[in-house]
Amino acid sequence: MLFQVGGQGTRPTFFEMAAAQQLPDSLRAALTYSLGVFALRRPFLHKVLDYDDEFFALLMLVLETHSLRTTDASFSESLYGLRRRSVKIRASKNTSNKESNDRLHRSGLEKRQKVLSVAFLVILPYIKSKLHSIYNKEREARLQASLWGNDDGRLGDTDFLLDQAETSPERIQASSEAGSSMLDLKRKIKAIIGACYPWIHATNEGLSFAYQLLYLLDATGYYSPGLNVLGVQVCRATGQELMDSSSRISKIRSRERERLRGPMWLKAIQRGMLSCIYTTLDYAQTGLIAAVFFFKMMEWWYQSAEERMSAPTVYPPPPPPPPPKVAKDGIPLPQDRSLCPLCTQERVNPSVVGVSGFVLCYSCIFKYVSQYKRCPITLMPATVENIRRLFHDL
Numbered sequence: 029m030l031f032q033v034g035g036q037g038t039r040p041t042f043f044e045m046a047a048a049q050q051l052p053d054s055l056r057a058a059l060t061y062s063l064g065v066f067a068l069r070r071p072f073l074h075k076v077l078d079y080d081d082e083f084f085a086l087l088m089l090v091l092e093t094h095s096l097r098t099t100d101a102s103f104s105e106s107l108y109g110l111r112r113r114s115v116k117i118r119a120s121k122n123t124s125n126k127e128s129n130d131r132l133h134r135s136g137l138e139k140r141q142k143v144l145s146v147a148f149l150v151i152l153p154y155i156k157s158k159l160h161s162i163y164n165k166e167r168e169a170r171l172q173a174s175l176w177g178n179d180d181g182r183l184g185d186t187d188f189l190l191d192q193a194e195t196s197p198e199r200i201q202a203s204s205e206a207g208s209s210m211l212d213l214k215r216k217i218k219a220i221i222g223a224c225y226p227w228i229h230a231t232n233e234g235l236s237f238a239y240q241l242l243y244l245l246d247a248t249g250y251y252s253p254g255l256n257v258l259g260v261q262v263c264r265a266t267g268q269e270l271m272d273s274s275s276r277i278s279k280i281r282s283r284e285r286e287r288l289r290g291p292m293w294l295k296a297i298q299r300g301m302l303s304c305i306y307t308t309l310d311y312a313q314t315g316l317i318a319a320v321f322f323f324k325m326m327e328w329w330y331q332s333a334e335e336r337m338s339a340p341t342v343y344p345p346p347p348p349p350p351p352p353k354v355a356k357d358g359i360p361l362p363q364d365r366s367l368c369p370l371c372t373q374e375r376v377n378p379s380v381v382g383v384s385g386f387v388l389c390y391s392c393i394f395k396y397v398s399q400y401k402r403c404p405i406t407l408m409p410a411t412v413e414n415i416r417r418l419f420h421d422l
Contacts, residue, residue, distance in 0.1 A: 038263045038264045038266075039249070039263065039264070040108075040110055040262055040263070040264055042240070042243060042244045044108055044110065045243070045251045045262065046240075047104075047108065048102070048104040048105045048107070048108050048110060048262075049104070049251070049252070051103075051104035051107065052088065052103070052104055052149075052153075056084050059084065060077070060080055060084075063076060063077055063080075064077060081154060081157050081158060081161075082154075085150055085151075085153075085154040088103070088149070088150050089146065089150045091103045092145075092146050092149045092150055093146055096112075096137070096142045096145055096146065097142070097280070098276065098277045098280065099111065100112050100113075100137050100142075101262075101265075102145070102149055105262060109264060109265050110262050110263065110264060110265060111262070111263055111264070111265045112137055112141075112145065112260045112261070112262055112263075113137070113260065113261055113262075113263050114137055114138060114141055114259060114260060115249070115259050115260065115261050137260065141258055141259070141260060144258055145258060145260070148254040148257075148258065152254075156229075156232075159221060159225050159228075160225070160229075162218060162221050162222075162225075163221060163222055163225040163226075165218075166218045166219070166221065166222035167222065170222070232253075235253045236252055236253065239251060239252050239253055239256070240252075249261045284302065285299060285302065351385070352384045352385065352386075352405075352406045352408075353406070354405055354406065355405065355406050355407040357407065358403075358404060358405045358406060358407050359404045359405055361386075361405065368388045368389040368392055369386070369388060369404065369405060370388055370389065370392035370393070370396060370404060371389060371392050373389075375387065375388065375389050376389050376390070376391070377389060377390035377391070377417065378390070378417075378418045379393055379394075379415050379416060379417050379418060380415070380416050380418055381393060381397070381403050381410055381414060381415060382410070382414035382415070382416060383403055383406075383408045383409070383410045383414050384403040384405060384406045384408055384410075386403065386405050386406075387418065388404070390415070390417060393415055394412060394415060397410050397411065397412055397414070397415060398412055
């Protein structure tokens with residue numbers, strides 16, 4: 029029940045519905061990222077990024093309208109072989125009271141349901157995105173005001189637009205009052221959105237989670253509240269429906285060509301434009317996703333190459349320095365390395381001379397360095413501060 033991966037029956041699995049619902053958000057993130065990368069080389073694309081909500085809403089409006097018109101499914105649902113069906117409740121009359129349960133009858137979408145589906149798929153996400161951006165700006169403004177105060181030292185919009193030498197005081201006062209009233213109205217609207225949006229967002233997310241959980245437990249046939257409001261359920265498309273979709277699209281397009289009016293040259297131009305539009309829409313579903321996938325693959329490829337080129341070169345460790353040589357007039361080293369060169373006895377409290385690295389008895393080297401100010405073996409200048417005790421035997 030929880031993992032209907034086998035795809036039995038017409039009811040889509042939870043994973044199919046979740047993938048279809050998350051596809052527009054993933055597609056938008058990929059398109060925004062791709063445009064951001066291209067904008068680094070083409071600065072005029074920054075204007076598109078400034079209106080990314082409107083650009084993506086217009087794109088999805090075209091794709092969703094075309095998909096609902098031709099396949100009775102949204103753009104992402106048609107990609108997974110799903111179809112929307114209108115749910116009508118019919119009561120059986122020839123059965124007893126105990127058996128007179130309502131039966132669900134699924135049919136094609138009505139025109140009203142297609143229009144409302146476009147509104148739920150395009151308009152409501154656009155409004156939610158704009159409210160989310162306004163809420164974030166309002167929250168940042170409140171945080172900045174709490175940290176730095178409301179006085180930011182900036183001039184108002186009406187303080188520098190009018191020249192007092194050329195404008196009468198009455199016009200200046202009227203414009204300043206109108207500007208201040210508009211600013212106050214905008215601030216109030218933003219404050220209302222900042223206060224209400226968290227509750228609206230939490231309610232929407234809670235209802236969506238409840239519907240998804242009930243759908244996962246097979247307690248309802250509606251995956252989201254929007255589908256319940258529309259009276260629409262999502263089903264798997266049958267083989268016959270997939271085969272008839274092409275003929276249905278050709279019939280719709282033939283009727284559109286027959287409606288063309290005007291002289292022959294105008295009809296030829298209109299047919300050429302319609303052919304371009306039809307070709308674009310036919311390959312928009314797979315072409316858009318394939319283009320984004322190809323771009324991400326190429327970006328990963330070149331990014332990996334750049335990382336390999338910019339990676340720091342690992343050099344082998346340098347060889348150890350050669351040991352210091354014994355001076356010609358210095359004390360020779362004994363054959364047994366455990367003996368002290370000064371007293372020729374086994375080392376007691378071994379200590380090292382920092383300037384040369386040789387190890388001797390602490391008392392011997394301390395007396396010698398205090399008297400001669402040099403290492404007894406290499407004759408390099410040294411002081412008692414260069415003597416370090418070794419505690420290797422502890």
